[in-house]
Amino acid sequence: MIARVTRQASSTAAGSVGTVDTRFFDLPRPLQLDCGRELSQVRVAYETYGTLSPTRNNVILVCHALSGDAHAAGFSRAPAAESTRDGFRAEERDGDLRRGLGWWDGMIGPGKAFDTNRFFVVSSNLLGGCRGTTGPSSTNPSTGRPYGSDFPVVTVADMVRLQRALLDELGIERLFAVAGGSLGGMQALEWAVQYADQVDNIIPIASTHALQPQGVAWNAIARSAITADPDWQSGHYYGTGRAPIAGMGVARMVGHITYLSAVSVNEKFGRRLQDAHEIRYRLTEPEFEVESYLRHQADAFVKRFDANTYLYTSRALSYFDLARQYGGGRLADAVAGVSARTLLIAFSSDWLYPPSGSDELAQALRTAGKDVTFHVIDAPYGHDCFLLEEARQTPMIQHFLASEGRGRT
């Protein structure tokens, strides 16, 4: 079993984990879900970086956001065009994309925030995903056809249960840390509550204990754009030759603008016209640069992502609510059992996951007597910052992971 989890890098450039393979684990038993159903024949796609220590006490689980996958660091063997990452700013990272770099490569590697000289980093595609882990596009063993919308509605807690099962398979009992941005941070929080005695540190970044109501609305709108597309076909579009790419494009545009700030849209595009010094009086063709940009983002996204996975993942992150799930509505009660130290990072211009939400969580943790550090990074790029502000996050994370804690290596 250990042989499967030793370092997978075949070549290591300075600061890089090198080229990595995505591996797969087939769960030997059904996965019980919050909704009361169970899933059989569940597969998990995962990657690992660094070396597992003999005492297996140096494991960091990184969790991806809505549109990500298991390929968090290093170069992928897959054709570059097939490579993916969280992708919020894929246009900023075209070079990375062509080279198949992982979505958090700037944070994971030798000497980086999650230092693979010290830590063994595990990253998996989440439950309901479309990048190797069982999801709505997978075959339903009871019908032999893709699940489509017969796939059960999954929760962040379900996603974490599957990660727990993967780690069992890898022979890992405790996690030194769980880290992630956005939905990834929700998974870290879920770990700290659901498996309180198995996690030493959590690092939720640009994340929250419960999405703000405005975020719930944006997610509902994005899902509506997909389900309003007749090519969605009530979720059973696989094999029909039609998929809800138009609706997915609109959903992605909505998401994309919520990941940016007004300031960053101003700085990046302003009101500049596309290919022209004057308006051309066109009803549907892009006129402004920001319009072209959104179409490009939409077109790129629909090629690499499954619409049903978008729906299920969006639903899961909207449902996530620590206070409701574990505290009878009281956040401090929900985190009463947490034993992990917590590092919260938020970004001043992130209006989708605003610092005020992280502050509310930090206060609840302090009220419950927990060890919590909360940093707000003053940066103008909105929710996107968690993928862009690597340089400023790195020392915070390194310092946090190096300082005294119950389970430090």
Add this chain to the structure above:
Amino acid sequence: MIARVTRQASSTAAGSVGTVDTRFFDLPRPLQLDCGRELSQVRVAYETYGTLSPTRNNVILVCHALSGDAHAAGFSRAPAAESTRDGFRAEERDGDLRRGLGWWDGMIGPGKAFDTNRFFVVSSNLLGGCRGTTGPSSTNPSTGRPYGSDFPVVTVADMVRLQRALLDELGIERLFAVAGGSLGGMQALEWAVQYADQVDNIIPIASTHALQPQGVAWNAIARSAITADPDWQSGHYYGTGRAPIAGMGVARMVGHITYLSAVSVNEKFGRRLQDAHEIRYRLTEPEFEVESYLRHQADAFVKRFDANTYLYTSRALSYFDLARQYGGGRLADAVAGVSARTLLIAFSSDWLYPPSGSDELAQALRTAGKDVTFHVIDAPYGHDCFLLEEARQTPMIQHFLASEGRGRT
């Protein structure tokens, strides 16, 4: 001619202009458009409130926003279900809707901000509209069929030219004031620049000289939702039995959330679940109250509004840019010829038309030596405030209209 413009109210309750009829004016000559095309057989729907003074110097033109119409004040004779208004907060105004009250009834009437004891108020449906004024759903005289997307792309300047033609017909040379919120405020600004010698005062509320880039993006996304709907049929859906109501619904949801603030979504809905104390694990059915609300808003809107009008109007308000149109990119140059006094009102929580934009405009007007008053009302309800904060706007407007000015009555 004057007979047509005397007070239309048939009964007047305290503070109300009473029951009003929408009237129609057929332009006797083609309308020349910015795009280079001309429109023949143009009709304008309009209403008037109050009495035109013998010297015709007491006229206030009010201009509606994206989804409005000519019925700004009083009760409509039309069946209540057919009545419409700007509608941003129709749910707040269900009583009004049933009674057929105009979209700015709280501001127009005896003793109100636009006091019909003193002023003669004119309101018309804008060019490209779907509530009586010629627009894409009107018959193209050269084909005998509805224009659809053959309708020319119109601008705010074109809308204002049509208002000028209507006022010519009504025998009105000068305007004491032009007022409006959002897109309506853009029309007021356009009046002050395009017809500088014919306007004494303008009152742009929650408006701007040029939509912020983030607003350009939201509008592009809303339009994409409509054009991505196969029932849009490249704009030629009239008479086919199919219309892009699904896409329009998504567009309206996007618009609606941008009209609210994060705080108002929190206050109004929070994360409350719909009809349940627990989540029900449903992929597409509304779970949160805010999800149900958005669907309700979308369903109501698609019944009363034409998708092509949405497209054309959204395009016009995205194009609008005083500095580009009139100042070679410099806002102060664009407003150099303005002679009207200006009252700008913005709302602290309006992130779609932020106070910073109004401040930029106020400074440009001051730089150009103009008479400008700028108020920011501290209120939490976002762009919606311009329809909700009547009580606080009223004294500002009354004071402004009563104070010394070149053209006061």
